[in-house]
Structures are given as structure tokens and as C-alpha cells.
Amino acid sequence: MLEDIVLIIASLGIIFASFRLWVEKDRKRMVYARLHIVGVIDIACIVIMLVFKQYLLALTYFILVPFAAHAIANADYHDELKTKGV
């Protein structure tokens, strides 16, 4: 029962976050905002993996997520191909 509730909450989080990713228009620093929102989806996925007792998978995901997000953010920040003013 508790597992079902957690699954529903996590799934709703994923749906709302995905909706915002879909709907939000481009503007200043939106790359970082999108990465924040994807963070919600990542945490929800980790929780779902734990509920389904995939502990090793959840742990792996947990460790890899921040490095991937950081790499993307860092690359965007230092992007020399970006036109000025964007």
C-alpha cells in the first residue's frame, strides 16, 4: 500500500516535470532550469527503482546523475560557440 502511494507520487512528479519541460519557452539560463527539472525526474526514477528493489541500479544511478548534470552545465557555461547576447 505504502509502495503504491510512493509510486503514484513519483509518477505524478515525472508527469508534471515533463509537462514543464515541454511547455517552457527558451529564455535566459533555461538550460540550467531544464537541468533542475530533469533532476526531479531523476530523483523520482531512483525512488521507483528502490521501490522495485533494484538497489544496485538505484545506487549506480544516484552516483552518476550529478556528474552528468554537472558536465552538461559546465559545457554550456563555457560554450565558445554560443553567439554573444544569447
Place this chain on the structure above:
Amino acid sequence: MNLFGLFGYIIVFLKALGEAWVDVVKRSIDGKIDPEIIEISTDIESFKGQVLLASSITLTPGTLTIDLDSEKKTLKVASISPRTKDEIIPFEPYIKKMFN
């Protein structure tokens, strides 16, 4: 490694994680998103501690580490809305305790 620091860090980090998750889901619904880049200085000396801090910031929805300058002990952090340092890194004292 200091066990008290580790336990404290885990508890505070998980609490921050849950709160941040709910906050970003709310923002996904109402669309109040105002991304901002903030420069934060840290008291943590060891490189491992700084990396753990940066990773924790990135794992928490709503905050994201862009850059880490180890010598100057500063981090560039992207935040989904304007925030103070204490709001971004509530777990810093515990990380400091862990790595002395």
C-alpha cells in the same frame, strides 16, 4: 571519517532533497522559474569534501553546480530561483566535519 558528521550529513541531505523535489514539482506546475547563477565560497579545505559538496548541490533538484574552483574554494551554482547560501548548502557543516 567522522561518523557523526556522516549521519548528520545523510539526514540533512535527504531532508533537503525531499523539500527541493516538492518545490521544483510545484514550480513545474505554476511555472515560477527564474534561473540565476550565484557564486558561493566554501570553508571546506579538502578536495574530496568540495567534490562531495558540489555533487550534493547538483543532486538536489533546483540547484546545480556549474564550476568548482578548488584553490579559491568557490563554486558557481545555478539556482532555479534566487536563494541564499544557507538555503543552497544546509549540509556544508556536516561535510566539513566528515573531512576535518
